[in-house]
Amino acid sequence: MGKLSEAIAVLDKQGVLQAVEEGIAANLDPLLMIDEARFGLEVVGEKFDRGEYFLMELMRAAQIFQSAAGLLAPKIEEFHGKVQAKGKVLLGTVAGDIHDLGKNIVKILLECRGIEVIDLGVDVRTQKFVKAVEEYQPDVIGLSALLTASVAEMNKVVEALEQAGLRKAVKVIVGGGIVGEIQRSALKADHATIDANEGVRTIEGWIDERAIQVA
């Protein structure tokens, strides 16, 4: 592990920013530095999986990563021009529910992995999801909810995508405390999770798979 990834792994913001500034001063390729920072995030994710870190540490690591990415963004453009996002994800909390903590964490974690996120916000009506899929053509749609009543709403979105002929074009993941208490067979999505880190890994896996198929 390099200095940058090591600093992220121990949540040392000053250490991360210093490593980035040193890298910039040494004219290092900023994309390589981003990759190294992402490796640090992976280490944080592993610590989270092992129960050594908790959600706040995961969020903190993402915040630190974003600070580093903020310094590196202009350099990336200088070195490589405009860099394409590796995939596109549509996120939203379903109708009747305005809880957005989980959705926001997933959003920041996806962005740290170079994935573009279109966030439709909270209390999003079914047809708004359908229209957004038509408009943005995401790889994945992520539905978030906390309330028990929202489970039916999640299924309604999947049904509406089917009716609109869009179901095969996107993978659907549902997340939030409530989906962990529901039998998997009662959910129409491709994947359900209560773990932000695991959900992000699943989404990234789908996007990588799709990229290989396209290639």
Add this chain to the structure above:
Amino acid sequence: MSDTLTRFERLERAWRLEEADRVPVAPILCYIIPYLGRISIWDMFTRPDLLVQATKQCLDIIGDNIDPNITTLNHLGLFGRAGWDQVTLDWRIWEHYPPDGNLPSLYEKTIIDDYDDVMRRGFSTILFNKKLNNGIHARNIDDFLYYQFEYPMIYANAWRKFVEDTGIPLLMGGRACHPLDMLQYYRGISQLTSDIFEVPEKVHAICEWFIDYETKRAMDDAMIMGAGEVPGAEIIFFVNGGPPGMSPGIFKEFFWPYAKKMVDNFVKSGFKVWNHWDGDHTPNLETIANIADGLPKGRIVMDFEKTDMKRAKEVLGGKVCIYGNVPSALYCYGSPEEVDAYCKKLIAECAAGGGYILGSECEVPWDARPENIRAMLKAAEKYGVY
């Protein structure tokens, strides 16, 4: 075997870590009462007479106590009653239940810009913050005064009458919020996370600053609700167990000291404390085991949402009463047989020797199947006899 104790006596035994005639059962019923009683969320929050009437229509799902929905009185345990709802909550749709309407919920947003300024100038800096553009200045002074001084007494009298009529004690008389939960509401979880790592001394300072405000206001509410006269009104409902995802280290440094201090303040002032701590506190149980240190026996309940109840009994048994935790989804998507089996397991794991109240995970959802709640009440009678 029929019940031989009153509801209040049964609960009292559990608080004191003694066996009663059977395990008390007390699902927390909040939005489901107005839903089944066919009143709107708006009425629930503004018409205590209608709320109490709706509650009386739901006696078949009420266990050994009733939540008087203090949240409707002080809106999530915030300080003032007349204006905070406008600042902190999403009140856009009051008439309907999801999906056509919302339950009142907090929007994540940074309301506190500067901790020092709040501590220097008080909460009026937030309440009258024009940047929020929430219509707070449109309310007239009569409205503020009515909700501050008259309405709480009207509210308390409605519930006092309910207790007299039904013999069902209140779950609480006042409601207090942990400083870290308040910071989550006022700063947003992302900003609070950043603060904890970057300006920990300021987080500590404002947590300390919050304590007096919050403890005194909760005790005032409990007195208005009839503490000492109305059974259950002497209980402070202490929410919410901190922001989700705290590590044990953050819990110990930023949550625990202020939680213990507030619990001590309440108990030493003669109140009981129902700690309604959401999230999974299994990693924190060894710390929580000290919650009753230095306090008289029988004054604390630990109400857990996702915490492992078997482990909670192992660590806290004989120290404090524990409460919990039938999963929310089971009420909505499970069958009475599944609820029965879950309750049987909880009772087997937690009830031995007393000090356990069979309860819900946080609260029973508004869309729960009533037959599932009735199955829970029956399970306490079937499996909980001592």
